[in-house]
Amino acid sequence: ILNAAYNDQAGVTAAFNLNVLTRINAELATNLDPKHFLHHAFYNTEKGRIEMHLHSRFAQTIYVNDQSFALAANESIHTENSYKYTTTELQALAHEAGWHAKNSWQDEQGLFAVYYFSATD
Numbered sequence: 712i713l714n715a716a717y718n719d720q721a722g723v724t725a726a727f728n729l730n731v732l733t734r735i736n737a738e739l740a741t742n743l744d745p746k747h748f749l750h751h752a753f754y755n756t757e758k759g760r761i762e763m764h765l766h767s768r769f770a771q772t773i774y775v776n777d778q779s780f781a782l783a784a785n786e787s788i789h790t791e792n793s794y795k796y797t798t799t800e801l802q803a804l805a806h807e808a809g810w811h812a813k814n815s816w817q818d819e820q821g822l823f824a825v826y827y828f829s830a831t832d
Contacts, residue, residue, distance in 0.1 A: 712822065713795070717752035717761050725750035728763050731790050741775050751787070754795075763791040798824065806831075 717724050728750045732743040748765040755762050764787040773780045782788075796804065801824075802812055810828040817824040 713754050713761055714752075717763065717793075718750075722750075724752065724763075728752070728765060728790055732765065739775050741773060743773060747771060748788070758792075759795055759800075761791075761793040761795065762789065763793075764789050801826065 719725075729745040729748060732745045732748065735741055736743055747768050749768060751764045751766050752761055754760070767782040767784060767786045767788075769784045771782050773782060798815075805812065805826075805828055809831050811831050812826050813829045814827040815824055
C-alpha cells in the first residue's frame with residue numbers, strides 16, 4: 712500500500728518530489744533540471760519511514776552560487792522522510808512530548824488513523 716501511494720501510476724508523487732528542484736532553482740538560482748532526475752521512493756523497514764530520493768540520470772555538475780557539486784550517475788539526493796508509526800509507537804511518542812490522545816479514528820483495516828491530542832495536565 713505504501714509503495715503504491717508513493718510511486719503512484721499517475722506520477723503525482725513523482726511530480727511533487729521533482730518540484731523540490733524547481734523550488735531550489737527559484738530560491739538559489741541553481742541549474743537543477745528536473746528532467747535529469749528520477750523519482751525513487753521506498754519503505755525503509757529499519758527506520759520505519761518512507762524515503763523519497765531523486766536519482767541523477769547521468770553524471771552532472773550542479774552549480775549553486777560560486778560552488779560546484781558533482782553528481783555521479785544514479786547518485787541520490789535524499790528529499791524527504793515520512794515516518795510511519797504503530798498506535799503504540801505514536802502514543803508513546805506523544806506521551807514523551809507531553810501529549811495524550813483524547814480521541815482517535817481509524818479505518819476498518821487499521822491501516823490509517825487520525826488522532827486528537829491534548830497537552831497533558
